[in-house]
Amino acid sequence: MAQKTVREAALNILLRVGQGGGYSHLLIQQEIDKDDLNRKDVGLLTELVYGTLQRRDTLAFYLAPFVRKRVKPWVRWLLYLAIYQMEYLEKVPDHAIIYESVEMAKKKGGKGVGSFVNGVLRNIQRSGVPSLESIEDPVERLAIETSHPKWLVERFVKWYGFDVARSMCYRNLHAKPTSVRVQSLNITRDKAMERLQHDGFELEPSSLSPQGIIVKSGNIFRHPLFKESFTVQDESSMLVGEMMDVKPGMFVLDACSAPGGKTTHIAEKMKNEGKIHAYDLHVKKAKLVEEKAKDLGLTNIEAKQGDSRNLDQFYDTNFFDRILLDAPCSGLGVLRGKPDIKYQKSAEDIHNLASIQKELLESVSPLLKTNGKLVYSTCTVDKEENEHLIKAFLLKHDEFTVDPTFMDELPEVVKTLPGLSEWGLQLFPQDLNTDGFFLTRLVKRK
Numbered sequence: 001m002a003q004k005t006v007r008e009a010a011l012n013i014l015l016r017v018g019q020g021g022g023y024s025h026l027l028i029q030q031e032i033d034k035d036d037l038n039r040k041d042v043g044l045l046t047e048l049v050y051g052t053l054q055r056r057d058t059l060a061f062y063l064a065p066f067v068r069k070r071v072k073p074w075v076r077w078l079l080y081l082a083i084y085q086m087e088y089l090e091k092v093p094d095h096a097i098i099y100e101s102v103e104m105a106k107k108k109g110g111k112g113v114g115s116f117v118n119g120v121l122r123n124i125q126r127s128g129v130p131s132l133e134s135i136e137d138p139v140e141r142l143a144i145e146t147s148h149p150k151w152l153v154e155r156f157v158k159w160y161g162f163d164v165a166r167s168m169c170y171r172n173l174h175a176k177p178t179s180v181r182v183q184s185l186n187i188t189r190d191k192a193m194e195r196l197q198h199d200g201f202e203l204e205p206s207s208l209s210p211q212g213i214i215v216k217s218g219n220i221f222r223h224p225l226f227k228e229s230f231t232v233q234d235e236s237s238m239l240v241g242e243m244m245d246v247k248p249g250m251f252v253l254d255a256c257s258a259p260g261g262k263t264t265h266i267a268e269k270m271k272n273e274g275k276i277h278a279y280d281l282h283v284k285k286a287k288l289v290e291e292k293a294k295d296l297g298l299t300n301i302e303a304k305q306g307d308s309r310n311l312d313q314f315y316d317t318n319f320f321d322r323i324l325l326d327a328p329c330s331g332l333g334v335l336r337g338k339p340d341i342k343y344q345k346s347a348e349d350i351h352n353l354a355s356i357q358k359e360l361l362e363s364v365s366p367l368l369k370t371n372g373k374l375v376y377s378t379c380t381v382d383k384e385e386n387e388h389l390i391k392a393f394l395l396k397h398d399e400f401t402v403d404p405t406f407m408d409e410l411p412e413v414v415k416t417l418p419g420l421s422e423w424g425l426q427l428f429p430q431d432l433n434t435d436g437f438f439l440t441r442l443v444k445r446k
């Protein structure tokens with residue numbers, strides 16, 4: 001695909017995301033599948049879409065003094081795309097960016113729109129974008145310079161203080177590394193790394209899971225061993241499997257399991273013995289768990305569609321040795337991979353999600369055996385969904401406590417992190433370059 005067409009594809013994706021017509025990562029994937037782009041084009045498309053979307057509010061601030069009238073959404077996105085390239089990418093000179101943007105504007109909207117776009121971009125090139133230093137309120141400035149909604153930055157500052165909020169917002173602007181988990185029953189991590197390095201991959205072992213590998217370069221999806229031996233998984237998520245404390249032969253409930261990253265990890269830890277009852281609300285998603293288990297050769301997983309708020313009709317109380325509740329959440333820890341989330345979620349959404357999480361925890365916890373362990377996790381950094389929820393649950397249920405051995409069993413690298421508290425571990429993306437993630441392990445005493 002010629003570069004100009006890549007930019008057109010980027011514009012179409014941005015417009016659809018802006019209109020609420022899809023998620024950027026899925027739309028990029030669709031475009032890649034549709035056009036069979038080469039590696040360079042895929043890189044450029046991803047960079048343009050993520051970069052522009054990640055910086056949307058900063059770009060709007062830069063554009064504001066140059067556009068006094070209302071413009072159509074596609075023209076606005078076209079201008080954001082152009083300013084993003086002018087301000088953040090060094091590869092293409094400004095005159096080429098302006099030329100291509102004007103051509104796209106003419107093709108899509110006619111000569112008039114073309115000359116409007118030309119005028120705006122040439123003015124920006126001449127006078128430069130406005131300085132962010134002109135914003136006096138530090139929270140508002142942080143919100144605009146890192147393109148997060150102000151209410152969200154206020155929330156982060158309230159929970160964690162300005163410095164942690166600032167590091168997190170900045171880290172959210174940068175791409176995250178790819179990491180994979182090795183199917184340890186098929187191949188050891190050392191052998192897998194040897195093979196990948198031989199095939200030209202640049203790698204690092206994970207410090208959070210002995211099964212984890214950080215892939216610094218190379219396309220792991222196309223590797224011949226991918227299907228049967230690797231699962232793409234953030235290192236923070238691998239920590240869940242590591243902390244489940246499972247043994248072969250146990251009965252485990254994975255209450256929210258799709259697409260099965262953590263289920264299959266737990267199954268590997270159980271040496272493919274015992275049984276994991278893996279539920280998901282959606283039948284299609286439960287199928288994904290089944291397929292993933294099949295690809296990895298794991299037979300101790302039973303994937304089923306079901307609402308985990310109603311499992312008491314199928315199981316007696318005190319049935320499971322271990323329960324994982326990897327709850328549906330706001331996803332505020334994964335903004336690097338899914339920038340759309342920061343513009344779409346509201347405080348009310350978070351509050352509603354926290355009630356679902358609470359309902360799920362209330363419903364699955366009676367199914368745990370005495371002395372059984374329950375891991376609660378989310379990929380968010382919001383206290384209402386994490387620490388506050390656990391605190392309230394423990395206040396109500398004196399049969400549960402945070403497992404006293406949880407802290408000791410954590411990997412050394414997390415033991416000094418600021419997010420470790422008596423309620424569990426809150427990982428921030430800036431800590432170890434993982435997703436923002438929360439996990440804790442409860443134990444049932446009576």
Ligand SMILES: C[S@@+](CC[C@H](N)C(=O)[O-])C[C@H]1O[C@@H](n2cnc3c(N)ncnc32)[C@H](O)[C@@H]1O
Pocket residue numbers: 237255256257258259260261262263279280281282285306307308309326327328329360
């Ligand atoms: C965070 S994702 C789980 C990710 C998964 N544990 C993994 O590691 O691959 C949450 C999942 O919960 C499912 N879910 C939401 N509400 C549910 C409910 N009431 N019962 C069962 N599953 C639910 C969603 O469909 C979603 O797939």
